[in-house]
Amino acid sequence: MEKIYCPSCGKPNPIDNKFCDFCLTQFHPQEGDSADSEAPSVPGIGDNQNGLGGHESDSNVPDWLSELQQSNEMEDEKPLDSDPELGQPANAISDWMTGVSGDGEATVGEVSPAAPFLPDQGIDESQDIPHWLNDALIEEEAQDSVEDERPGEVPLGGEGRDVSQGDSSPPKISEETPGDRENAGPLAGLRGVLSAEAGAARVRKPRTYSAKLKVSTSQRAHIDLLNSLLEDEGQPQPLPQRRSISQQHVLRLGIALVLLLAILWPIVIASQEMPFPDYDEGSAEVNRLISQLPENARVLVGFDFEPGLAAELDTAAAPVFDHLLSEGALLTLISTSPSGPLLAERFIRSIKPDQELISGLEYVNLGYIPGGAVGLLSFIENPQGTIPFTIDGLSAWETEGRNGLPATTGISQITDYSMVILLVDDPDTARTWIEQLGPTITNPQVLTSFVLITSAQLEPVVRPYYESSPQPVNGLVVGLRGGAAYARIIGSDEFPGKFWDAFGMGTFVAALLILVGGLGYYVIPELSRTARGQEKVKR
Amino acid sequence: MNLADWIGAFLGFVLTLLVFSYLIGDNPLFRITLHMFIGVSAGFAAVVVIYNIILPRLFVPIFINNRSEQILSLFPLILAGLLFSKISPRFAFIGNLPMSYLVGVSAAAAIGGAVTGTLIPQVLASMNLFAVQSNQAFDANVGLRLVNGIIILIGTVATLAYFQFGIFSQANEKTQFQTWIDGLGQIGQVFIALTFGFLFAGILSAALTALIGRVLFLVDFIRDLLGLFLG
Numbered sequence: 001m002e003k004i005y006c007p008s009c010g011k012p013n014p015i016d017n018k019f020c021d022f023c024l025t026q027f028h029p030q031e032g033d034s035a036d037s038e039a040p041s042v043p044g045i046g047d048n049q050n051g052l053g054g055h056e057s058d059s060n061v062p063d064w065l066s067e068l069q070q071s072n073e074m075e076d077e078k079p080l081d082s083d084p085e086l087g088q089p090a091n092a093i094s095d096w097m098t099g100v101s102g103d104g105e106a107t108v109g110e111v112s113p114a115a116p117f118l119p120d121q122g123i124d125e126s127q128d129i130p131h132w133l134n135d136a137l138i139e140e141e142a143q144d145s146v147e148d149e150r151p152g153e154v155p156l157g158g159e160g161r162d163v164s165q166g167d168s169s170p171p172k173i174s175e176e177t178p179g180d181r182e183n184a185g186p187l188a189g190l191r192g193v194l195s196a197e198a199g200a201a202r203v204r205k206p207r208t209y210s211a212k213l214k215v216s217t218s219q220r221a222h223i224d225l226l227n228s229l230l231e232d233e234g235q236p237q238p239l240p241q242r243r244s245i246s247q248q249h250v251l252r253l254g255i256a257l258v259l260l261l262a263i264l265w266p267i268v269i270a271s272q273e274m275p276f277p278d279y280d281e282g283s284a285e286v287n288r289l290i291s292q293l294p295e296n297a298r299v300l301v302g303f304d305f306e307p308g309l310a311a312e313l314d315t316a317a318a319p320v321f322d323h324l325l326s327e328g329a330l331l332t333l334i335s336t337s338p339s340g341p342l343l344a345e346r347f348i349r350s351i352k353p354d355q356e357l358i359s360g361l362e363y364v365n366l367g368y369i370p371g372g373a374v375g376l377l378s379f380i381e382n383p384q385g386t387i388p389f390t391i392d393g394l395s396a397w398e399t400e401g402r403n404g405l406p407a408t409t410g411i412s413q414i415t416d417y418s419m420v421i422l423l424v425d426d427p428d429t430a431r432t433w434i435e436q437l438g439p440t441i442t443n444p445q446v447l448t449s450f451v452l453i454t455s456a457q458l459e460p461v462v463r464p465y466y467e468s469s470p471q472p473v474n475g476l477v478v479g480l481r482g483g484a485a486y487a488r489i490i491g492s493d494e495f496p497g498k499f500w501d502a503f504g505m506g507t508f509v510a511a512l513l514i515l516v517g518g519l520g521y522y523v524i525p526e527l528s529r530t531a532r533g534q535e536k537v538k539r
Numbered sequence: 540m541n542l543a544d545w546i547g548a549f550l551g552f553v554l555t556l557l558v559f560s561y562l563i564g565d566n567p568l569f570r571i572t573l574h575m576f577i578g579v580s581a582g583f584a585a586v587v588v589i590y591n592i593i594l595p596r597l598f599v600p601i602f603i604n605n606r607s608e609q610i611l612s613l614f615p616l617i618l619a620g621l622l623f624s625k626i627s628p629r630f631a632f633i634g635n636l637p638m639s640y641l642v643g644v645s646a647a648a649a650i651g652g653a654v655t656g657t658l659i660p661q662v663l664a665s666m667n668l669f670a671v672q673s674n675q676a677f678d679a680n681v682g683l684r685l686v687n688g689i690i691i692l693i694g695t696v697a698t699l700a701y702f703q704f705g706i707f708s709q710a711n712e713k714t715q716f717q718t719w720i721d722g723l724g725q726i727g728q729v730f731i732a733l734t735f736g737f738l739f740a741g742i743l744s745a746a747l748t749a750l751i752g753r754v755l756f757l758v759d760f761i762r763d764l765l766g767l768f769l770g
Contacts, residue, residue, distance in 0.1 A: 249563070249564065252562060253562055253563070256562050259750070260754065263750065263751055263754050264754060264758070267751075267754065267755060267758055268758070308749060309745060309748075309749055310752070311748055311749050311751065311752020311753070311755075312745055312748035312749060312752070315748070315752070338583065338584035338587045338588065339580065339583065339584070339587075341587065341591070342583070367587070367591045368587050368588070368591050368592065370588070370592050371645075372645070373645065373648045373649050373652060374644050374645055374648045377648050377652070388595070388596075389595050391591060393595070425745070431656075431657065432649075432652065434656055434657070435652030435653055435655070435656025435657055436648070436652050436656065437656075438655075438656040438657075438660065439655050439656055442660070455741075455745045456740075456741045456742075456744035456745045456748070457738070457741035457742045457744070457745040458741065459737075459741050460734065460737050460738055460741060464661060464664075465660075467664075468660060468661060468664030469664055469667050470660065470663075470664075472656065472660060479741075479744055479745065479748065480744070480748050481744075496755075498755070499751060499752075499755065502751045502754070502755070503744075503747065503748060503751055506747045506750070506751060507743075507744065507747060510743060510747060
């Protein structure tokens with residue numbers, strides 16, 4: 001069943017309704033009455049009659065139009081009271097309208113509304129209508145019939161037609177129905193009055209779109225793939241069988257075995273064939289600085305490394321501390337790492353296993369400085385205020401009326417120490433120490449020297465500080481090689497030769513493995529590619 | 540070695556072997572050792588912090604020192620207490636005060652140290668390499684220092700050029716400047732590769748030393764054990 005939509009509330013109504021069932025708005029006959037819309041009219045005629053439209057000069061009006069005008073004028077001369085739609089006499093027009101004049105000669109007050117062109121009246125076939133108008137009427141009817149098949153679209157008469165045909169084309173035909181006449185309000189009886197509703201506000205049935213999705217073949221393939229993936233996700237999958245011995249396992253075990261054998265061989269046979277490094281500039285500089293220390297010099301030692309690298313740092317630092325203690329230095333131990341104090345105690349006890357150093361007398365362990373860079377900066381600026389007690393709970397510093405521990409006697413600021421030694425394995429920690437202590441050390445009036453004993457992995461980070469000028473780092477012992485060089489300089493037997501042998505052999509085998517592995521990485525795929533090519537040629 | 544040393548050495552021997560078991564792949568024994576190490580480290584750190592920091596530095600001054608120092612000691616206690624409000628989302632804003640203080644002070648120390656301890660001294664040191672006349676006074680080998688300075692200069696500029704990510708001025712057409720930068724970037728790549736190689740060598744050396752230390756420990760323990768039983 002066809003429906004009409006109310007222009008006011010937008011709700012559907014049966015097409016036969018004159019009023020909206022919901023808001024009682026009166027429907028415009030032109031929109032609802034399909035019979036009316038079938039009645040064509042000639043544009044300009046009505047306009048001329050009501051005096052509001054454009055009025056062409058008589059010279060431009062063709063004969064057929066003049067005849068039509070005359071016939072319409074005759075109809076217009078009928079009294080208004082005979083018009084059943086208006087229901088009021090012509091003299092009943094309001095006074096405000098009497099003064100209104102159109103473009104034509106007749107005023108509104110003078111011209112009574114013409115009888116509407118009712119559809120049932122049709123077009124008088126007997127009239128002499130030119131053949132083009134007849135064709136146009138037929139075409140209009142055909143169009144109306146097509147538009148009727150699209151309910152909801154309001155027939156627009158002559159609108160939208162091609163007007164670019166020029167003067168030679170027949171005049172446009174627009175619909176004129178009785179509904180074009182205003183039937184209420186001050187403009188009652190006038191025809192061709194523009195509707196109060198904007199064209200856009202007119203209710204049309206929304207265009208219907210196909211709900212069918214257009215899917216291409218490739219899209220369909222992707223959808224199927226996605227669906228299959230989603231279905232597979234829901235299905236329990238058996239766990240892949242882990243191979244007990246894979247190629248990776250074999251490779252890993254093989255490398256470990258080769259490396260362990262290379263390390264074990266010098267340790268077991270204790271051959272000590274690897275010579276110690278001849279000369280290391282950083283180690284030599286540390287040796288010179290320690291040799292110049294005064295007797296019973298106070299030395300601050302920072303232990304900032306993790307237990308994992310204790311073997312390397314303990315071994316590298318052993319000859320340095322052997323030399324330091326032989327010079328009678330008194331040590332103050334400190335750390336910015338929680339595990340540092342324990343490692344410091346362990347190291348101090350391992351330097352001279354036969355003659356252990358006495359805590360509080362030959363060394364003092366101040367323990368852990370919290371706060372990272374801030375704590376370190378605080379200690380550099382005010383050691384006594386930052387760490388007032390030793391790790392044993394004793395008062396670390398001398399105060400008025402109380403003697404301090406021998407290792408800290410005469411120390412009120414960091415520059416009172418003759419030397420600061422840092423054992424470090426972490427680049428950030430090393431940089432923090434250098435950045436916080438460096439500006440103080442590089443002051444020409446300060447005689448304190450700063451020495452680093454570092455892991456080998458730290459050398460690229462700390463060497464620029466050692467080689468720059470001014471020098472924030474005055475001496476550098478790097479890893480096992482630095483420790484071995486220092487042991488050779490001082491002629492110490494503290495450095496274990498088997499350790500150095502194992503290190504030399506291990507480094508050599510590791511380098512060999514890297515070389516072989518690198519070559520294999522490039523050669524094996526090339527060989528397999530060549531073999532595949534030869535097989536193809538044979539085929 | 541006394542009994543405690545023997546127990547400690549035996550535990551170290553067993554734990555070292557458990558860590559080495561990773562050679563055959565990830566296994567429960569390795570994981571147990573790992574968890575033990577983490578637990579022991581955390582426990583030890585807690586003990587150190589309590590006995591080395593909290594008790595002597597936070598609580599003892601409140602009860603021992605004079606009135607003014609007691610009042611001063613209350614401030615860190617209050618700020619530390621406010622940090623606990625971070626546990627509750629509702630009262631977390633209260634902890635913003637000590638947090639902002641910590642972050643501000645830490646950033647100031649770190650940035651100040653980086654500028655005055657690394658940035659300015661390193662820039663000055665690089666510039667000093669080209670001060671030929673002053674170098675002549677201290678170092679006879681001026682030519683070598685100059686070459687060193689040139690290498691450092693090229694390395695620095697080329698490495699910076701490698702990390703220069705500009706856009707083309709017109710549709711995918713390189714400007715002359717961009718071509719120069721790309722060329723320098725290629726040189727910078729060489730310097731970066733050398734640096735990585737140096738770092739890798741250092742890490743390998745440190746790891747190898749740690750391995751040697753553990754192997755030495757195992758060998759020494761077995762020798763001591765054999766000496767104990769075999770006399």
